[in-house]
Structure formats: C-alpha cells, structure tokens
Amino acid sequence: xxxxxxxxxxxxxxxxxxxxxxxxxxxxxxxxxxxxxxxxxxxxxxxxxxxxxxxxxxxxxxxxxxxxxxxxxxxxxxxxxxxxxxxxxxxxxxxxxxxxxxxxxxxxxxxxxxxxxxxxxxxxxxxxxxxxxxxxxxxxxxxxxxxxxxxxxxxxxxxxxxxxxxxxxxxxxxxxxxxxxxxxxxxxxxxxxxxxxxxxxxxxxxxxxxxxxxxxxxxxxxxxxxxxxxxxxxxxxxxxxxxxxxxxxxxxxxxxxxxxxxxxxxxxxxxxxxxxxxxxxxxxxxxxxxxxxxxxxxxxxxxxxxxxxxxxxxxxxxxxxxxxxxxxxxxxxxxxxxxxxxxxxxxxxxxxxxxxxxxxxxxxxxxxxxxxxxxxxxxxxxxxxxxxxxxxxxxxxxxxxxxxxxxxxxxxxxxxxxxxxxxxxxxxxxxxxxxxxxxxxxxxxxxxxxxxxxxxxxxxxxxxxxxxxxxxxxxxxxxxxxxxxxxxxxxxxxxxxxxxxxxxxxxxxxxxxxxxxxx
Ligand code: AHR
Numbered sequence: 151x152x153x154x155x156x157x158x159x160x161x162x163x164x165x166x167x168x169x170x171x172x173x174x175x176x177x178x179x180x181x182x183x184x185x186x187x188x189x190x191x192x193x194x195x196x197x198x199x200x201x202x203x204x205x206x207x208x209x210x211x212x213x214x215x216x217x218x219x220x221x222x223x224x225x226x227x228x229x230x231x232x233x234x235x236x237x238x239x240x241x242x243x244x245x246x247x248x249x250x251x252x253x254x255x256x257x258x259x260x261x262x263x264x265x266x267x268x269x270x271x272x273x274x275x276x277x278x279x280x281x282x283x284x285x286x287x288x289x290x291x292x293x294x295x296x297x298x299x300x301x302x303x304x305x306x307x308x309x310x311x312x313x314x315x316x317x318x319x320x321x322x323x324x325x326x327x328x329x330x331x332x333x334x335x336x337x338x339x340x341x342x343x344x345x346x347x348x349x350x351x352x353x354x355x356x357x358x359x360x361x362x363x364x365x366x367x368x369x370x371x372x373x374x375x376x377x378x379x380x381x382x383x384x385x386x387x388x389x390x391x392x393x394x395x396x397x398x399x400x401x402x403x404x405x406x407x408x409x410x411x412x413x414x415x416x417x418x419x420x421x422x423x424x425x426x427x428x429x430x431x432x433x434x435x436x437x438x439x440x441x442x443x444x445x446x447x448x449x450x451x452x453x454x455x456x457x458x459x460x461x462x463x464x465x466x467x468x469x470x471x472x473x474x475x476x477x478x479x480x481x482x483x484x485x486x487x488x489x490x491x492x493x494x495x496x497x498x499x500x501x502x503x504x505x506x507x508x509x510x511x512x513x514x515x516x517x518x519x520x521x522x523x524x525x526x527x528x529x530x531x532x533x534x535x536x537x538x539x540x541x542x543x544x545x546x547x548x549x550x551x552x553x554x555x556x557x558x559x560x561x562x563x564x565x566x567x568x569x570x571x572x573x574x575x576x577x578x579x580x581x582x583x584x585x586x587x588x589x590x591x592x593x594x595x596x597x598x599x600x601x602x603x604x605x606x607x608x609x610x611x612x613x614x615x616x617x618x619x620x621x622x623x624x625x626x627x628x629x630x631x632x633x634x635x636x637x638x639x640x641x642x643x644x645x646x647x648x649x650x651x652x653x654x655x656x657x658x659x660x661x662x663x664x665x666x667x668x669x
Pocket of ligand 1: 201246247248249349350473521522527
C-alpha cells in the first residue's frame with residue numbers, strides 16, 4: 151500500500167517537473183484522461199436567448215406571415231431556422247430579459263389583428279403589435295428542434311397569470327386555459343419544461359432585495375406545479391449578477407429545494423458600463439481587458455458553485471448562466487436602445503473560453519444562454535432586410551457543439567502567460583469530452599494577440615488514430631463578417647498537427663480556436 155502511494159508520488163512529481171520544463175520551452179503538455187470522466191456536459195450549456203429587444207425578434211427571427219420578400223415559415227425567417235438547426239441550438243430563452251417582467255402573455259394570443267399593442271419601455275420605447283406571441287414562439291422552437299425556456303413576469307404580473315400560462319401551454323385535458331389554447335389553433339400541449347421565475351429581480355425585474363424575492367419566488371413556484379412536481383417543471387430562480395454571492399446563498403438557504411430546480415447567474419464581459427468601447431476598432435488594451443473580464447467567469451462559476459455546494463452537496467440544483475457574452479457600445483447611427491453590435495475574432499475568443507469554462511464545470515452548470523441570438527449584443531446571426539450573416543461566435547458555437555451531452559474528460563496542464571504590459575492572463579483554454587459513440591473532442595483557445603503556442607496533447611487511456619480538426623483564425627483580431635463580405639471569418643479544416651506515440655502536437659496561432667475530433 152505504502153509502496154503504491156510512493157510510486158504514485160514519484161509519477162506525479164515526474165509529470166509536474168516535465169510539464170513545467172515543457173512550459174519553459176514554450177510548449178504546453180495537456181494530459182487528457184480519455185477513458186475517465188463522470189459528468190455529462192449538458193447540451194443546454196449551448197443555449198441561446200431571444201428577447202423582444204431591438205431587431206432580435208422583429209426583423210431578426212420574425213418578419214411576418216405576409217412577407218413575400220423574405221422566405222419564411224409562419225413568419226419566421228427560413229434562413230435563420232436553417233442556420234440555427236445547423237448550430238444544434240438546444241434551447242431558447244424568451245421573451246426577456248428585462249422585457250419579460252413587462253410582458254403579459256395573454257396579449258400575445260388569439261387573432262393577430264385583435265391583439266393590443268405594447269410599448270417596450272426598456273428597449274427604445276418602441277411600440278410593438280404583439281404579433282409574435284406564445285404560439286409563434288413555441289411553434290418556432292419546434293421548427294428549430296430547440297427546447298423553449300419561458301421567462302415569466304413576476305415584476306408586474308400575478309401568480310394567477312403565471313399559473314394560467316403554465317396551464318395554457320402544458321395542460322393536455324380539459325381546462326379553461328387548455329380550451330382557450332385549442333380555440334386558438336393548437337390542440338396538443340407543448341409541454342414546456344424550463345421556466346424562469348422573473349428576471350434580474352435585483353434590478354429591472356423589480357429592484358427587490360434577495361430576502362424579499364426569495365419569499366415571492368416561493369409563492370410563484372408553488373402554483374406552477376403540484377406537491378411532487380409531477381408536471382416535471384424545471385423552475386429557474388432569477389439569479390445573482392456577477393459576484394453577488396449573498397444572492398445565491400439566500401436563494402439556496404431560504405427556498406425549499408422541492409421548489410427549486412435551477413438558480414440563475416448573469417455576467418457580461420464589459421469594459422466599463424459607462425463606456426463599453428467599440429465592437430470593432432478596439433485597442434490592444436481593450437482587448438486584454440475584455441479577455442480578463444471573460445476569464446472571470448471561471449471565478450464566478452467556481453464561487454457560486456461553492457455556495458451552492460454548501461446547501462446542495464449532491465448538486466441537484468443547476469447553476470444556470472442564463473445571460474452571458476460581450477457587451478460594447480452600439481454601432482454608430484443605430485438606436486442606442488437596440489444594442490446592435492458587430493462581432494469580431496475577440497467575440498470568438500470570449501465564446502471559446504467561456505464555453506470551455508462551462509464544460510469544465512459541467513457538474514454544476516446545467517444550462518447557459520448566450521445574449522442574444524440575432525442582432526443584439528454577442529449575436530450569432532446578423533440580418534439586414536433579406537440578407538443574413540453568421541458571426542465568428544456562431545462558428546465557435548458550431549465547432550463546439552460536438553461536446554453537447556458528451557462526458558467531460560479530466561485534463562491537467564500548466565498554463566502559459568499572455569503578457570500585456572505589467573499584467574498577464576492564462577493564454578490557453580482547453581476542454582475535452584467523449585461522446586456516446588466513443589469519439590473524443592478537444593477544444594482549444596489561444597487568446598494571446600501575438601504568440602502562437604505549441605500544445606502537446608497527451609491522450610491517456612485510449613489509442614486515437616484518425617483525427618480531424620477545424621480552426622477559426624484570421625489575419626486580424628478585428629476581423630468580422632459583413633453583408634458584403636460574409637465569409638471573411640469562417641472555420642477551415644485543420645491538418646497542421648502531428649501524431650506520435652499517443653501525443654498530438656498542435657501549433658495554435660494567436661487569437662484562434664481549434665477543435666479536434668477523433669473519428
Ligand atoms: O440582454 C440584455 C439585458 O441585459 C437583459 O434584458 C437583462 O436581463 C440584462 O440586464
């Protein structure tokens with residue numbers, strides 16, 4: 151027994167010594183235990199968010215049934231449906247955001263010509279005609295093959311309004327709400343599992359203290375299901391912003407766990423709220439700070455998880471990062487309330503490192519939603535009338551979708567520094583998984599603006615032979631796709647790696663993302 155422990159110690163020390171010796175030579179050895187792993191990377195980590203904000207819904211997803219210029223299915227753009235199906239989006243959060251706590255779902259059902267208008271107070275003060283409502287959204291999710299995640303209004307709604315919404319979309323038998331649904335053209339219930347109980351209730355959702363919200367949450371959550379939650383609803387509490395660990399603590403402590411399936415967390419990579427900097431044409435300094443902000447997700451997820459562990463050591467309750475992404479100043483000449491921004495290789499870096507963080511915390515992070523899908527913040531799609539382009543963020547999410555529902559593999563490596571002035575950040579980010587068919591997937595990001603890195607992937611416990619790869623890389627970190635040049639940034643096949651004695655050597659260029667997959 152003692153001898154075995156001694157031998158293990160020797161092996162570990164040799165590994166550590168050799169790992170740091172490699173680091174000094176500018177090489178990083180990443181140990182990947184391909185035959186191990188306990189936790190599944192929930193596909194829902196790759197979720198998206200669509201708010202009634204700017205041109206996300208109207209003009210982005212929905213152009214109206216009568217539109218003859220832009221091909222659509224029941225008013226939803228066909229090009230968008232195809233692109234999102236291709237992306238394998240697992241879920242879509244709707245209708246907000248801040249908008250959710252102003253939204254009364256009953257105004258968005260029934261004949262479109264009879265629906266009342268509404269003023270979108272949070273986002274540009276524009277008047278909406280309510281033509282995109284519950285049926286439109288849930289039918290669209292069916293088209294997309296994505297699970298809907300409905301964010302309910304508790305800021306200006308009522309308990310009855312929410313319990314009626316649940317009944318309207320989920321009840322199969324006879325009931326006033328189910329009958330109304332049938333009358334409005336939908337026989338079969340949609341069976342929506344994911345429900346948010348308010349949004350940012352510390353701010354636009356009602357400016358509440360967490361102690362007050364915990365009580366309110368209990369009241370709303372109680373009437374969404376029954377004693378044993380036999381409806382199988384997954385209730386997500388509005389979570390903390392950034393490092394408000396007290397918020398998570400109170401929710402975990404004061405809400406009975408029979409009423410709580412997930413706790414939210416919102417975090418944006420923003421330079422300063424007073425001046426968020428440009429989306430394109432940013433300085434190296436601003437790039438570095440954005441990376442610092444993005445990498446902070448590691449600390450936030452770790453520390454919110456630690457608080458949750460205290461009350462839920464079995465990790466039954468999910469940490470749901472239902473808003474994340476980069477946030478910059480809006481593009482010149484666009485409505486400041488519409489949050490329209492371009493998307494460059496910097497955003498590809500945010501996406502790559504953040505998704506690796508979520509993968510590596512798969513034990514607790516059960517869902518995440520990038521803000522937002524189309525034309526808003528770190529979008530995966532931009533539209534201009536009948537044109538549509540895919541952003542660098544889209545490409546990263548597509549390259550990474552191989553991790554969906556795969557088993558997270560334990561990895562170990564000594565990182566190298568990305569140095570900027572007197573400051574430094576870890577240059578590399580890596581995660582690895584094994585999908586059900588036994589294939590191995592490794593996603594790597596190098597955020598350094600100047601240095602490429604040599605990564606030696608030491609795959610243990612499996613003999614990998616056929617490897618394919620893709621890379622997202624570009625001549626400048628400012629590079630982005632435009633309606634005139636839609637494929638400037640696009641993934642390419644990556645063959646530039648060597649395999650020898652179970653070690654795959656990869657040269658990863660500055661600000662690029664590589665995903666390798668075994669066949
Ligand atoms: O995503 C934009 C806004 O950011 C959301 O409406 C809100 O929840 C957050 O503050």
